Amino acid sequence: MKSRLKSSAPPPPPIALLSPPWPLYTRPSIQLGALKAIIRSRFPRVAVQAHHAYLTIAAAIGYARYHGISERTWLAETVYGALLHPEQQPGMARLFRREAAGNRLLHRTDFAQLVSQVQAATEAWLAAVDWRPFRMVGVSSVLCQLTAGLYFIRRLRELHPDLTIVAGGAAFNHQSAAAALELFPEIDAVVCGEGELPLCHLVQHHIVEGRPITAIPPARGIVRRGGDDAREAARGFYQLENLDHLPLPDFDDYFAALSGLDPSRRFFPTLPVEVSRGCWWQRESTTGESGGCEFCNLNLQWKGYRSKSAGRVVSEIDQMTRRHRLLAVAVMDNVLPKESTAEILRGLAGLNRDLSIFAEIRATTPLAELKLMRTAGMRRVQIGIEALSTRLLRKLRKGTTAIQNLEIMKHCEALGIASLSNLILHFPASDEDDVAETLHAMQFAGPFRPPKPVNFWLGLGSPAWRHAEAHGLDHVGNHPHWARIFPPRIFRRMPFMIQAYQAGAGRQRRLWQPVRDQLRTWTKAYGDLHRGRPDEPILAFRDGGDFMIIREHRPGGDTLTHRIEGSSRRIYLFCSHHRSLQRVLANFSNLPEDKITSFLRMMTAQKLMFSENDHFLSLAVPVRMPD
Numbered sequence: 001m002k003s004r005l006k007s008s009a010p011p012p013p014p015i016a017l018l019s020p021p022w023p024l025y026t027r028p029s030i031q032l033g034a035l036k037a038i039i040r041s042r043f044p045r046v047a048v049q050a051h052h053a054y055l056t057i058a059a060a061i062g063y064a065r066y067h068g069i070s071e072r073t074w075l076a077e078t079v080y081g082a083l084l085h086p087e088q089q090p091g092m093a094r095l096f097r098r099e100a101a102g103n104r105l106l107h108r109t110d111f112a113q114l115v116s117q118v119q120a121a122t123e124a125w126l127a128a129v130d131w132r133p134f135r136m137v138g139v140s141s142v143l144c145q146l147t148a149g150l151y152f153i154r155r156l157r158e159l160h161p162d163l164t165i166v167a168g169g170a171a172f173n174h175q176s177a178a179a180a181l182e183l184f185p186e187i188d189a190v191v192c193g194e195g196e197l198p199l200c201h202l203v204q205h206h207i208v209e210g211r212p213i214t215a216i217p218p219a220r221g222i223v224r225r226g227g228d229d230a231r232e233a234a235r236g237f238y239q240l241e242n243l244d245h246l247p248l249p250d251f252d253d254y255f256a257a258l259s260g261l262d263p264s265r266r267f268f269p270t271l272p273v274e275v276s277r278g279c280w281w282q283r284e285s286t287t288g289e290s291g292g293c294e295f296c297n298l299n300l301q302w303k304g305y306r307s308k309s310a311g312r313v314v315s316e317i318d319q320m321t322r323r324h325r326l327l328a329v330a331v332m333d334n335v336l337p338k339e340s341t342a343e344i345l346r347g348l349a350g351l352n353r354d355l356s357i358f359a360e361i362r363a364t365t366p367l368a369e370l371k372l373m374r375t376a377g378m379r380r381v382q383i384g385i386e387a388l389s390t391r392l393l394r395k396l397r398k399g400t401t402a403i404q405n406l407e408i409m410k411h412c413e414a415l416g417i418a419s420l421s422n423l424i425l426h427f428p429a430s431d432e433d434d435v436a437e438t439l440h441a442m443q444f445a446g447p448f449r450p451p452k453p454v455n456f457w458l459g460l461g462s463p464a465w466r467h468a469e470a471h472g473l474d475h476v477g478n479h480p481h482w483a484r485i486f487p488p489r490i491f492r493r494m495p496f497m498i499q500a501y502q503a504g505a506g507r508q509r510r511l512w513q514p515v516r517d518q519l520r521t522w523t524k525a526y527g528d529l530h531r532g533r534p535d536e537p538i539l540a541f542r543d544g545g546d547f548m549i550i551r552e553h554r555p556g557g558d559t560l561t562h563r564i565e566g567s568s569r570r571i572y573l574f575c576s577h578h579r580s581l582q583r584v585l586a587n588f589s590n591l592p593e594d595k596i597t598s599f600l601r602m603m604t605a606q607k608l609m610f611s612e613n614d615h616f617l618s619l620a621v622p623v624r625m626p627d
Contacts, residue, residue: 012207013135014047015039020139020148021080021118022070025058030272030332031140031169031195033249038196041247043203049134050253053125053152059265060121061114068106073498074099074481075106076144080151081485082115083122089115091484126155135207136164138191138199141171143497147485150184157186164188164213166202168195173300175460176495177223183490188213189224193301194239194277196246198222201238237303243277244312248319255324270328270358271320275344276307279334281362281399293386294397295424297459297497298334307337314347321353327377331359335384345372353377360384363400363408367577370408371625374415383408385421385451389437390612395429397463402441403578403612406619409448413537414621421451425515426508428456428464428471428501438515442522444610444619447539447552450522453515456508458499465499473501525555539608541572541620548572550608550620562608567591568599575609578617 017036019029032050039048058066069075078092078099093111100106131137137156141149153165168191172180177190191198198221205216214226221238240246251271258266278299282292292299308316317329336359337344348355355377362384373381383405387393390401412419423438458465458476468476479500483491529538541550547565554560564572567588574587584600585593600616603609610617 011045011047012043012210014049014133015203015207016049016051016129016131016134016137018051018053018137018139018152020141020145020152021054021057022066022076022144022148023054023142024070024270025055025063025066026267027270027272027330028052028249028251028254029054029140030249030274031142032253033251033272034246034274035138035140035195035199036253037247037250039200039203040250042200043208046203046207050250051129052254052257053122055254055257055261056125057118057121059261060124061117063265064105065109065114068100068103070144072099073144077147077481077485078111079115079118080147082111083119083151084147084154085485085487088484088487095481095484122151122155126152126159131156131160131163134160134163136166136202138166138168138195140195141167141169143170145169146171146496153184153186164206166191166199168192168199170298170301171497173461173497175300179494181223181225183494185225187225189222191222193221193237193303196240197238239277239303241306243274243306243308246308248316249274251320251324268326268328269324270330271317271324271326272330272332273313273317273320274308274332275313276305276333276335276337278302278305280305280338281335292397292463293384294395294463295386295427295456295459297462297465300461307340310340310343310347313340313344314351317348317355318351321355327354328356329358329377331357334360336361336365342369342372345369345376345378348376358382363398363405365408367411370411370415370417374417378417380418380420381412383412383419383421385409386424387427387434387438388423388441388445389434391437392427392430392434395434396424396427401612402437403610403615403617406441406445406448406610407578407617409445410617410619410621413448414625416535419449422454423451423515423519424456425453425512426456426505428473428504428508430508430511432511435511435515439518441610442515442518444607446522446525446607447537447619447621448526450519450526453519458501460495460497460499468501473503475502476500528555529553537621537623539620540623542623543569543573552608552620562606571596571599572603572609572618572620575616575618578612578615581614581616584616 017032019032023029029052032052036048036050039046069079074095078096082089082092096111100109139149139153149167149171153167156163156165165187166189167180167187172190172192174192177192180190181187198219201219201222205211206213213224219238220236258269279292282299321327357376357378358380359378360382384398385405386396386398388402388405393400393402409419464471465476476499478491478496479498482496538553541548547563548569550562550564552560571584571588574584585596588596600609600611604611608619610619
């Protein structure tokens with residue numbers, strides 16, 4: 001009798017995905033989770049291991065120290081830079097000390113000792129993984145991961161010369177791919193842009209079919225060493241049309257690594273969630289010129305804007321929080337979708353789960369949507385504030401105004417949503433009037449959570465970089481700090497994500513120093529006034545029906561109270577959203593114009609309202625937010 005059993009072919013060799021330091025150690029890599037999931041769904045016989053190496057390194061050097069380093073690009077890049085190019089370590093040590101000067105934990109760090117500790121932890125991690133079965137390793141490098149990724153790549157090549165090593169992520173883009181292959185011989189291929197489809201192309205032809213990397217068919221988004229596709233692949237994107245077709249991200253390897261740590265080093269992570277890719281504000285104009293913020297280069301890896309359906313987002317968060325028994329979620333998008341956010345929030349609220357969600361939002365987000373965010377579990381948001389000067393906001397192409405920024409800061413304060421935002425200093429086109437406008441607005445913004453000062457940096461591929469001449473920028477090129485990290489042959493030929501210019505940088509530092517000083521005062525006062533009463537607003541009102549009482553806490557312990565009655569109360573409530581003078585007059589046409597304008601001027605003089613270009617905004621928040 002003939003047996004029906006047939007010998008099955010051996011499975012293809014496994015592949016590894018790797019994320020080196022310095023991402024946030026408290027959450028798994030969304031890049032690795034998405035890539036592993038799609039490979040497993042399309043190639044069930046190909047085993048995939050996702051290595052979140054940064055988690056092990058963070059545990060080895062201490063979480064607080066790791067976090068401090070991960071927050072600043074130059075701190076992160078110098079550590080592995082010193083391992084890549086030890087002959088340049090003295091210059092990197094000076095750069096590290098300068099960048100760490102304001103950090104209480106890091107300012108006394110012995111740089112050589114830190115580098116030695118990181119090297120020992122890295123080598124121990126590399127030795128703990130059996131790399132022999134793998135044929136291909138994909139290394140993901142985004143912000144703060146360039147030198148770390150290159151060091152891991154170098155050591156993998158030295159330890160296992162037969163491995164195919166593929167580099168990807170925002171640090172390796174269309175503009176730098178060819179140079180990366182030329183300057184770093186350990187890399188066999190670079191994936192430019194979105195990784196799912198290019199990586200599946202490599203898996204199909206290199207892993208499943210077993211072709212040499214140089215013999216696989218060309219594909220957009222893949223640049224290979226020795227291939228004939230460099231110029232063609234660098235031109236286009238190879239990306240998914242519908243994000244709903246992505247499988248659920250696979251973070252099992254991260255949680256396995258976390259459970260393998262000493263119990264004292266374990267914690268409850270935050271789950272990363274991807275709702276969209278790209279930025280709908282970075283739309284194309286009718287002339288074909290890309291739009292978006294003038295300083296932004298966060299979307300070099302995407303073509304256009306795509307978002308998952310609302311139902312898919314809610315289902316994904318539901319499944320992942322249940323699977324991993326966690327409630328903290330971080331939305332990784334540059335900005336939430338314009339059309340479907342309200343539906344997503346209502347769906348999340350319907351889960352009846354005490355979620356704690358973080359997301360990035362635009363300053364134009366309406367109050368009704370902010371209320372939905374609070375109901376759904378949004379506890380922290382990063383608002384695209386960037387400036388408190390409308391003149392400067394126009395130059396930044398934010399599409400917002402200072403009064404809009406103050407309004408959303410106020411609404412977040414009222415709702416108990418922590419509003420995290422940045423204030424960009426030293427933008428090259430800014431002038432004395434921009435600074436004056438900023439200082440003026442800051443006098444009114446004291447009751448709200450202060451933004452963090454961020455020095456403008458010129459991003460490779462950003463509109464400001466592409467239109468350098470229009471901003472008066474000359475000698476544009478790699479930031480000089482890269483010269484301390486890489487030798488001249490690399491510094492001169494590799495386009496790095498952080499660029500620099502020479503026009504007026506010193507003048508901008510001097511120009512913005514008063515803002516930096518005032519921001520420091522604001523931050524201290526806000527912290528002092530909330531000490532002992534963290535949930536009590538600094539400037540708030542209680543409504544009495546036909547009168548209201550405004551209470552204002554001031555630095556030094558003083559508290560002022562104001563009573564507003566009758567039509568004055570109604571005007572103040574009407575301006576809870578910023579209103580034009582024309583609209584105020586029209587809405588209260590039964591009142592004399594001079595009485596209205598006199599009241600508005602008085603409220604502005606007392607800093608209970610903010611005015612800009614004949615628009616007015618009441619600043620006190622309600623102690624009881626109406627539905």
